[in-house]
């Protein structure tokens with residue numbers, strides 16, 4: 001169907017690598033470096049949108065790729081879903097994932113590995129920022145139409161674990177074991193002949209467990225269409241969605257206030273108001289006090305990636321680093337009490353917090369030993385819960 005999407009087999013075989021790795025392997029093999037063991041780490045030089053912290057996602061996929069590619073390596077990584085800065089207390093770049101093994105064996109997997117981490121951490125990070133901005137208001141992921149269909153579940157997974165309340169994709173919902181969320185497309189209203197026949201049809205044909213939420217902006221003023229929908233199905237109307245086009249937005253806040261006033265006059269303040277269409281973090285901050293939820297599309301699906309890089313920091317026991325990187329095998333300590341991260345030499349048995357002097361938790365856990373996954377990987381529910389728990393400590397990212 002889509003000859004320009006790599007198949008899982010092609011990815012496992014390393015065919016989505018950059019060609020320079022294949023050439024490098026050829027040189028190494030011919031020059032007697034085919035057994036050279038290195039320690040390499042993934043770090044990043046910054047967080048997009050002036051972020052302070054990122055959400056580390058994509059690890060499960062990377063570990064499964066390494067496993068399926070049968071790479072004879074050891075892998076340590078920060079747990080999937082950890083919310084953390086990219087530098088430690090003293091400004092050392094934090095390693096998020098490290099690989100210990102013969103370089104030529106895993107070299108070509110740098111490209112797909114980074115692709116998995118960069119994209120998913122990027123979406124997860126902006127999804128969490130949106131979650132924080134929306135406070136307790138409903139957040140729905142509507143952005144899969146902005147990206148190739150093959151990655152729709154990847155986008156929705158990142159939104160879901162970061163705390164979105166719902167996702168619209170049928171396949172993503174199936175994989176996550178949650179109901180898919182959605183309202184009414186404009187096309188239905190256009191074919192049915194307006195808002196009233198549409199909400200009546202929806203109410204007649206769609207299972208009663210699905211909320212009756214009317215899309216109220218197709219042909220007329222939002223206030224008029226909301227009242228039309230209310231007139232058509234009365235008490236069954238649970239909410240309205242305003243997807244007002246840019247050319248008609250005017251003062252959106254006043255439009256919403258008018259709708260709320262009309263609903264109040266009719267004793268229907270219970271009807272929820274959802275916004276969609278070109279929303280950003282700024283729009284959430286602007287409207288969160290007067291609406292009940294947001295459908296976010298492009299802004300989250302097209303999140304800037306976290307630009308992880310992968311660099312050698314030790315060759316055959318000797319510390320080494322290219323310019324701009326920090327040499328040596330590292331462990332990452334974390335003090336929950338002080339919310340401080342600290343990079344230390346990997347071999348050091350105890351890492352002490354520079355602020356309270358207590359022993360820090362070692363954040364790089366061993367996930368793969370000689371090609372085998374040795375830890376049970378978390379489910380999406382586990383990751384969602386893990387992110388939620390960290391939010392008790394981390395209020396903004």
Ligand SMILES: [Zn+2]
Nearest residue numbers: 335338353356
């Ligand atoms: Zn401390």
